[in-house]
Amino acid sequence: MSLRHALLGLLAQGPASGYDLTRTFDGSLGRYAWQAGHSRIYPELNKMADAGLVVVDETGPRGRKTYALTDDGRTELRRWMLHWPEQTTVRDETVLRMFLVQSLEPDDARRLLEGIAEHCARELQRLRPLMDELDAEHDPHEPVPFGRLAGEYGVRQYEAVHGWALWSLERLAATVPS
């Protein structure tokens, strides 16, 4: 049921159409947190409207329908955000590959880890300037811009993986031949 809550969370930022929401999922949200295509989003929005969590806020050209949160929707979002279940759903292909690095021949493992480290370095070079730009533009009287916290999370994530890959390379190389 997390798609529902993802949509509630995005609509909490302000009204949006199914199309808008789909594009948001195409960005870093879908890349790091939760994926969804429009074929799931439109039916889910309709079900949420039936359940009274959202309403059609306004209709625009091309059949555009903008949805807005209801009070029930906001309550449900808050309930979900503050109540963490013991076990949450995780399904991350990248982390899975990291778990399985040791199933490769040492040479392959080394190449893979080097590739990961490089990839992280590249992403960091792309992300850090974006964050700096956001901060430079940011008026300290305004609330923190949406996405800034998530962006920082991404940066720290890549730094962690980068460090891990380098550490793993060292660790694999350090085996003393007997």
Next chain:
Amino acid sequence: MSLRHALLGLLAQGPASGYDLTRTFDGSLGRYAWQAGHSRIYPELNKMADAGLVVVDETGPRGRKTYALTDDGRTELRRWMLHWPEQTTVRDETVLRMFLVQSLEPDDARRLLEGIAEHCARELQRLRPLMDELDAEHDPHEPVPFGRLAGEYGVRQYEAVHGWALWSLERLAATVPS
């Protein structure tokens, strides 16, 4: 199709039964990387046997069937590990919540972030001694024990999230009232 590759990766460590594999998914693999229950694992193993990626290695008491990788299976695992698609599957409820922190009222967001920081600190207290113990027991002539790299990944992950949560709290508190 990642379940298939997860199973291939685990079988690369040595033959195992569906039951063994199910228990592995109950541990940190399922917690951080990829979840799967026995009701998916058994049918998938049968399909993989049909496809020639694994074979029944030996049968034991209680109908136990131990599977082993074939050469085809090893080739497919290697192909998958070394070939990273542009877009990988991600579905992580915890990260989703982090993306949506800013949809909460400031007070709720603060409480949530404090909870996350605490949770990370607790997990780190649990994980770090485990890793130290692994290292202390480890004979440097032996290859790095399976799971050590993944464990290190977990530690660095929690450290990153912990740091992020504290940074976010500061950032949210730093808004200058106008």
Next chain:
DNA sequence: CGTCAACCTGTCACGATGGACATGTCAACC
């Protein structure tokens, strides 16, 4: 000898998901 817990494999129904299919609108540019 009985029973209990852990071992071990499976199926089924229902819901979630992704990719293909389907349809139409509007603005810009040639």
Next chain:
DNA sequence: GGTTGACATGTCCATCGTGACAGGTTGACG
């Protein structure tokens, strides 16, 4: 006036995943 690309919403189906249902075996302990 025509074409193209972005906007916009939807359905359908095959596959994936989950939790419940189901059934049988073995070893240990009393």
